Amino acid sequence: MRKILVVGAGQSGLQLALGLQSHGYEVTLMSNRTADEIRSGRVMSTQCMFHTALQHERDLQLNFWEQQAPKIGGLGVSVAAPGSHDPGPTQRAIDWLGRLDGYAQSVDQRVKMAGWMETFAQRGGQLVIHGAAVSDLDYFSRAYDLVLVSAGKGELVQMFGRDPERSPYSEPQRALAVAYVHGLGPRPEHPDLDAVRCNLVPGVGELFVMPTLTTSGRADILFWEGIPGGPLDVFNGVKDPAEHLSLTLGLMEKFTPWEYARATKVELTDAGGTLAGRYAPTVRNPVGRLPGGGLVLGVADVVVANDPITGQGSNSASKCAAAYLSSILERGEKEFDEEWMRATFDRYWDTARHVTKWTNAMLAPPPEHIVNLLGAAGQLPPVADRFANAFNDPADFENFFYEPEKTGAYLASVTGA
Incomplete structure (x- = not known):
């Protein structure tokens, strides 16, 4: 043996x-x-496992936890409009949901x-x-x-x-801050669908929201990825979980108010429900x-x-x-x-x-053709679905993501242009 x-x-x-x-x-x-x-x-x-890994x-x-963990059926992308985190109404320049062929789960x-x-x-x-x-x-x-x-x-x-x-x-590209919470409300446009939400705030960072199964049952993860030195890079040295959550929610209110609107009643799942750090x-x-x-x-x-x-x-x-x-x-x-x-x-x-x-x-600022692709997904459900399912098989991005010519050809094939 x-x-x-x-x-x-x-x-x-x-x-x-x-x-x-x-x-x-x-x-x-x-x-x-x-x-x-x-x-x-x-x-x-944080962990969200897609079909192949599951x-x-x-x-x-x-x-062992497949029946208890939320079944994540979609992946949504929202992009904050330029200047939208200044005082005044906040707009999303892009907001869509792609459907997954096989559900994802987080335990x-x-x-x-x-x-x-x-x-x-x-x-x-x-x-x-x-x-x-x-x-x-x-x-x-x-x-x-x-x-x-x-x-x-x-x-x-x-x-x-x-x-x-x-x-x-050679240096960390994001400062990471995680909070596991109970009490997050549904997104009003899809109240019955569990989905991962990717919120992109250009020049600032990203907020990911995902349903999960934790030690105390169903919960959601609020996960900020901040560009180092920017307005989200405020978690270093924060030891108190309540302070960590308060910072998380304050940043949501400022930069992603559409997500904050459903987080007004959240509380941490437990005293160990926060995490912060960074690595290259x-x-x-x-x-x-x-x-x-x-x-x-x-x-x-x-x-x-x-x-x-x-x-x-x-x-x-x-x-x-x-x-x-x-x-x-x-x-x-x-x-x-x-x-x-x-x-x-x-x-x-x-x-x-x-x-x-x-x-x-x-991790880099998106080139114009990627911005166009993300925008097109809002009008074209097949594009949103393909982008969502590439989280399960990232090799597919070779076919439509990196090169402007391939992106253009793909979008033309979907629209019949």
Whole structure:
């Protein structure tokens, strides 16, 4: 029986550990926190998983919360009109909703990771509650056929060198601020449809609103992405959750009053329901070398960390785990050498590269043809639907998004012009 060590108990590490376990591998999982500590701790993320990523969970029969979590049937885009956040009436220059072919879902990672971790242990997996340093891995690596590092923060990440060719940004491009709330009202134009709402405020940042399942049941996530140094970049050092929520709502009132109108009665889901931070989007070399010469393979956002502006983090983590699981199973009894590690990463990069390209494009001010595309989606439901469904398959953006000629040709094909 092949022995595999997975370091880090997030979406990718746990999905991969449970997948390997179901195929008879002897898996050890290292986590720096217990399931109870995760469940009662602070929120770790925003997450909205689209159809393909959800299907990877279903394939492993890990979709424990599918019946409880809101079924997200659409994705809406609103763009604030220029100058609309000055005093006076606020207008949306663009406002539309695209329908998803297969619903999306969001489950608070405190719920999911704690539940999956308990399942892993119940199924006989070896769970080690211990923060891992490079020296620990150096010691452990001799006892395992393969060591996978899926802990996206801390000193372990430093083993994987930055890939400058694939990492155009060296500084964080957004300041992130998250609040989980109860009591958000529906959007009046679609009161019966759960949808993710992407609100773009040009030159300022973005507000995302998404339905989720949290520790206390159904909730919504209010998620600001602020351009560093701009008016949304005010959460640094805010420790009090009530102050965090108050700042969130004040910014909504100023910049996205159409969303604020349904948030006047919200309250935090719990004392751990806020999160703030920032990081530079980075692609890294997938193979880490331990001091004793052993090799480890980086997983998910250890090796490809994109800004959350396109909502791809948990989707990419799920797709990475699925790709790595297939590669490990196909390897059989052969050695997990460096060549295999690089080929395994390349298999994942084949999908991840589309996410990275799209995310980095969305972090920059939009060129004219993108503004035209977003505007056209307001008049043409097929365009809105295609844009929404590309969140599930970002490779499709190659066909109609990046190049003005392709965008023009696509819009002409829809209008029959």
